[in-house]
Amino acid sequence: MLKSLLFGVLLALAPLIASxxxxxxLVVNGVQGGDWVNVRMTNNHFDQSPxxxxxxxxxxxxxxxxxxTATTIDVAAGSQLGIAADDYIYHPGVVNVYMAKAPGDVxxxxxxxxxxxxxxxxxxxxxxxTSISWPSTSLNTVTFTVPKNLPSGQYLVRVEAIALHVAxxxxxxxxxxxCGQINVTGGGSGTPGPxxxxxxxxxxxxxxxxxxxxxxxxxxxxQPGPAVWSG
Numbered sequence: 001m002l003k004s005l006l007f008g009v010l011l012a013l014a015p016l017i018a019s020x021x022x023x024x025x026l027v028v029n030g031v032q033g034g035d036w037v038n039v040r041m042t043n044n045h046f047d048q049s050p051x052x053x054x055x056x057x058x059x060x061x062x063x064x065x066x067x068x069t070a071t072t073i074d075v076a077a078g079s080q081l082g083i084a085a086d087d088y089i090y091h092p093g094v095v096n097v098y099m100a101k102a103p104g105d106v107x108x109x110x111x112x113x114x115x116x117x118x119x120x121x122x123x124x125x126x127x128x129x130t131s132i133s134w135p136s137t138s139l140n141t142v143t144f145t146v147p148k149n150l151p152s153g154q155y156l157v158r159v160e161a162i163a164l165h166v167a168x169x170x171x172x173x174x175x176x177x178x179c180g181q182i183n184v185t186g187g188g189s190g191t192p193g194p195x196x197x198x199x200x201x202x203x204x205x206x207x208x209x210x211x212x213x214x215x216x217x218x219x220x221x222x223q224p225g226p227a228v229w230s231g
Contacts, residue, residue, distance in 0.1 A: 019090045020048035023159050023178040027082030027141055028075055035086065039180045041068040048086075050163065050174035054209075059199040060111050061158065061179035069107045070181045077187040078148035083159040083180065088140040091163030091174065092213060095122040095136045096225050097144055098158045098198065106154035106181045116158070116201065117192040117229045120144035124221035132217055136161065147231030149190030154183050158198070162224065168212035170204055194226045201225055 022042060024035035036045065042062040044050070051058050058064050075081055083097070097120040102109040122136040136142070142159055156179045163174040201224075202209060208224040 020044075020050065021085045021087045021090060021161075021176055022048055023083050023085050023142075023161075023176065025084040026073060026180045026182070027084055027143070028073055029079070032082070032084055033073065036068070036070070038070050038073045038182070039083075039178050040070045041066045042178050050176050052171050052174055054175070054202040054204045055199050057199065059175065059177075061156070062177055063179075072106055072154060072181040072183050074185050075146055075182045076185050077146055077150050077152070079146055080143055081146050081157070081182070082141045082143040083157070083178070084141045085139075088138055089136050089161050089176075091161075091165045092134040092137055093161060093163040093165070094124060094134070094208065094221075094223060095120075095142055095162070096160050096223075097121070097142060098160075098225075099150075099192070100156045100158070101151070101192075102154045102156065104154075106156060106183075109156070111156050111158075111179065111198065114195045114197045114200075116196050116198050117194065118226050119147060119229060121223055121225070121228055123223045124218075126218060126221050129217050129219035132213060132221065146184060147190060147192075147229065149188035149231035150184055150192065151189065152184050152187035154181070156180070157182055162209065164209075164211060164213050167210060170210055173204070173209045188231070190229075190231045192229045192231075194229075196226055
């Protein structure tokens with residue numbers, strides 16, 4: 001009887017466990033690195049739980065418990081960089097990728113200050129209220145072009161997948177995030193911006209974060225955060 005009850009509980013929990021994910025690896029020159037090698041190991045590396053408090057220090061890199069750093073990897077400006085999930089992006093939602101230039105060795109830098117800029121996003125597709133779709137759902141790797149005009153140097157690169165399936169109440173949006181460490185080579189003389197602080201970039205009340213995606217179907221969607229800097 002006890003075994004049957006336990007089995008039933010595990011079956012009930014299985015969809016919840018499977019629906020969570022982390023972003024533990026970078027993909028450079030088409031080669032995926034090992035988990036938590038070039039990405040700082042997040043607090044949720046085992047339980048995969050999201051961040052829901054956008055004012056928390058964990059909203060930056062989610063490493064308050066691990067205090068992790070990573071191995072910095074060379075990435076050429078103008079090349080493709082991927083951030084791989086341990087499974088895939090399960091929930092309906094959107095993606096943002098931010099970068100921040102370290103003042104020195106990125107391994108010893110916490111990413112504090114108004115230093116982050118957005119380099120990529122995957123938003124929703126709407127048609128005036130008839131339907132809404134989520135192109136990031138089911139991706140297992142977020143891939144973008146490192147801006148060719150980005151100055152050379154060491155950077156944190158931070159991915160956030162914002163799950164919106166229970167975002168109709170404040171604090172309901174779920175953020176799955178991590179920070180990788182890269183050294184940009186062959187860069188240019190661009191001035192990235194606008195710059196934001198993380199935490200600080202969101203209040204949690206943004207229309208793209210506090211939103212009911214089911215009814216009424218949103219006629220438009222406003223991507224959270226600043227504009228993308230493409231260089």
